[in-house]
Amino acid sequence: MADPRSCRTIAWAGGLDGAVEMIDQTLLPGELKILTCRDIETLWEAIRSLRVRGAPAIGVAAAMGVVLGVRNSRNRDEFFENLAKSCDFLAASRPTAVNLFWALKRMKRRAEGLRDAGLEQLKSALLAEARTIRDEDAAICRAIGEAGQHLIAEGSTVLTHCNAGGLATAEYGTALAVMYAAHDRGRRFAVYADETRPLLQGARLTAWELAQAGLDVTVICDNMVAHVMRDRKVDLVVVGADRIAANGDTANKIGTYGVAVIASAHGIPFYVAAPRSTFDHSIPDGKAIPIEERAREEIAKGFGVTTVPEGVRCYNPAFDVTPAGLITGIITERGLVSPVSSDGIAGLLRDRTCQP
Numbered sequence: 001m002a003d004p005r006s007c008r009t010i011a012w013a014g015g016l017d018g019a020v021e022m023i024d025q026t027l028l029p030g031e032l033k034i035l036t037c038r039d040i041e042t043l044w045e046a047i048r049s050l051r052v053r054g055a056p057a058i059g060v061a062a063a064m065g066v067v068l069g070v071r072n073s074r075n076r077d078e079f080f081e082n083l084a085k086s087c088d089f090l091a092a093s094r095p096t097a098v099n100l101f102w103a104l105k106r107m108k109r110r111a112e113g114l115r116d117a118g119l120e121q122l123k124s125a126l127l128a129e130a131r132t133i134r135d136e137d138a139a140i141c142r143a144i145g146e147a148g149q150h151l152i153a154e155g156s157t158v159l160t161h162c163n164a165g166g167l168a169t170a171e172y173g174t175a176l177a178v179m180y181a182a183h184d185r186g187r188r189f190a191v192y193a194d195e196t197r198p199l200l201q202g203a204r205l206t207a208w209e210l211a212q213a214g215l216d217v218t219v220i221c222d223n224m225v226a227h228v229m230r231d232r233k234v235d236l237v238v239v240g241a242d243r244i245a246a247n248g249d250t251a252n253k254i255g256t257y258g259v260a261v262i263a264s265a266h267g268i269p270f271y272v273a274a275p276r277s278t279f280d281h282s283i284p285d286g287k288a289i290p291i292e293e294r295a296r297e298e299i300a301k302g303f304g305v306t307t308v309p310e311g312v313r314c315y316n317p318a319f320d321v322t323p324a325g326l327i328t329g330i331i332t333e334r335g336l337v338s339p340v341s342s343d344g345i346a347g348l349l350r351d352r353t354c355q356p
Contacts, residue, residue, distance in 0.1 A: 054168020164240025
């Protein structure tokens with residue numbers, strides 16, 4: 001197959017009458033299949049069921065979903081009515097990843113700026129905006145890789161949690177972009193991908209991506225992180241993010257906080273890689289970040305196998321929040337923020353070109 005570094009996780013195929021095409025990530029690593037979404041309901045289900053996942057990729061999907069929701073509008077009034085309904089509908093799919101809401105706001109802002117335009121011009125403008133969001137994300141991810149690649153030294157070992165690669169973005173990734181950029185320079189290093197329960201994004205997706213790209217990757221169980229760090233088998237941690245508060249507190253896949261605590265206890269640098277669109281300057285700290293809770297079945301009957309007795313409750317938060325004090329630095333397309341502080345982040349976000 002194509003190198004996952006340049007494989008398009010999600011794209012719009014055709015013109016206004018086209019469709020959203022995405023890799024169905026629920027089938028990996030066993031099957032690489034392209035899912036076609038021709039209506040907003042199918043795309044909403046794809047976001048909710050994690051067929052497309054990762055904060056940047058969800059943002060791209062949301063932008064394209066807006067186009068699906070408005071393209072059959074018969075007049076301008078109906079267009080703006082469908083625009084509002086589509087944005088509200090898509091916003092309800094997943095609550096934690098801020099890129100989703102950022103993309104919806106951007107699409108609404110683009111339409112509002114063309115209030116006096118004709119119907120077909122409005123539709124075409126939103127399709128162009130959605131494609132631009134996808135292309136910008138691909139370029140931003142490569143810039144993140146360039147900004148962070150120097151952190152990975154020859155012969156070192158990196159640990160990552162969940163999947164923040166090309167599958168989580170338009171292409172190339174955020175945390176994995178740092179590794180790809182170092183690898184492209186000929187640097188030799190190893191990667192530990194912890195499995196990331198309960199849906200095993202590390203084992204199923206990150207390991208698949210890195211292996212396809214020719215990197216040295218080893219999968220470990222989540223509860224092995226302390227062991228490998230104690231034995232000095234990890235030199236640094238690089239993870240992605242779904243939302244970063246104004247003070248640097250970072251929401252990422254459940255288990256990230258634990259990895260950060262263990263890394264801190266062993267003096268191991270812990271980095272977050274994310275685009276500026278993942279920063280939510282309206283939220284002062286991590287306490288205000290909404291945490292999605294998912295279905296019991298993901299734990300009790302993961303991948304069709306019953307592992308929890310019937311009648312026993314399961315608690316299944318999809319994310320946790322890592323305090324800024326545990327984060328060595330945040331790698332963005334504009335460079336590295338280190339130490340992580342409200343002032344440093346405010347300086348990064350002062351240019352609001354990518355903000356809602």
